[in-house]
Amino acid sequence: MGAGRPGFPGGTAVSHLTVYDWPGDDGLAGGSPHLHTASGEGYVVVGGSGRLETLSADGVGSHPLTAGTVLWFTPGTVHRLVNDGGLQIVVVMQNAGLPEAGDAVFTFPDEVLADPARYAAAAALPSGPESGEDAVAASARARRDLALAGFADLRRRVEVEGPGALSSLYERAGVLVAAKVPGWQSTWQQSVRAGVDETGRVLTALAGGDASHLHAASVHVGERREQPYRYGMCGRLRTWDVAALVG
Template sequence: MTVFPGGTGVTHLTVYDWTGPDGLPGGSAHVHLVCTEGYVVLEGRGRLQTLGADGYAETPLTPLTVAWFAPGVVHRLVNDGGLKILVVMQNAGLPEAGDAVLTFPPEHLADPARYRAAAALPPDDPAGGARRRKDLAVDGFVRLRAAVERDGPDALADFYGQAAALVRDQLPTWRGRWRDGPLAAATATGEQLDRLAEGGFHHLHDGEVT
């Protein structure tokens, strides 16, 4: 992960081509609790499957497609061929710190230890662990999709509640990352605006290329 200005993060993602339990190749379904995520499609084609306030939706992904979604949108990438994406994340560091909650079946979400064990990648078999983790998340996503299509978006409430409970003990750490990253960046912009309003410009001498 590279931290960009404003406390964002970018990742170059090659989407899994492993077939899931429903026969579709693609990634691990998950939701972000406080971060907006954006995709810029670089190569290939695929689909973004989502569950949210608008129910179930599917967005086609082709080169130069730009799509983003707010916290609470459950999402899954389907790789229809060579899908590579530039991922732009709000609040760099938080998704890696647990903000991304996988859509495991309810029995896994109800037990933090069981969830962590299923989400972990064993050092002796990381690829196998990633495949098992992805299949479990797709299994949960398929169940959620069926519930949403039957009962509407309110069917996501139990999943949201379990996801929020899973991360509650991590919130103090998240707050520190937010304070030192995105909030600090926004505060620095405010200070620069104040300086410019007073006729100052010395911060411009500190500009550099990374």
């Protein structure tokens, strides 16, 4: 992997998430429904309770979350976190760098998903020194509520039509992210793919009795990216800088 710092094991990213406690129109507190187009996601619940509502090839699902729960799902799973009280999660994301670069797509109503400019405006949060805490929070909540509106309609359709009702969302998502994919490919090649290739070289060497790579053993500490917690899709979060630094 070169002379740089190796990434977190498996080319993953790690964050600490405090799930929003804002109630939606249905009276349930929680985050913004969305899906990931290329990355799986894993949860280790460290506090509180709630559930994960999902739409996938399995139809409509609801999965309890309590301290100690370990749960993960694949790309394309529409998911909504519901916070029943104090829900905190350590999130492990596949393909570090891709989710941060737009791998996720909100479940906004179809007329928003169909217009890339309108989608981008709805997904953005205020930034810059003139954007106060209250303005960012209000925008994050409005974004969440718009995604909930689309999710509610999509859920009703999946209940009636089955998982095939997700096809339009998937098509819209593919169009929205297409232009970003070349950048994702470069990030993936330098992190996840580089780690897999290095493991292949190590196994080949070990099979031949060569353990010389062990002389390069090292320890690395990830720095906090955000101070304080920022507004994310599902709640307030902090991430760590754990990506590979290629030398």
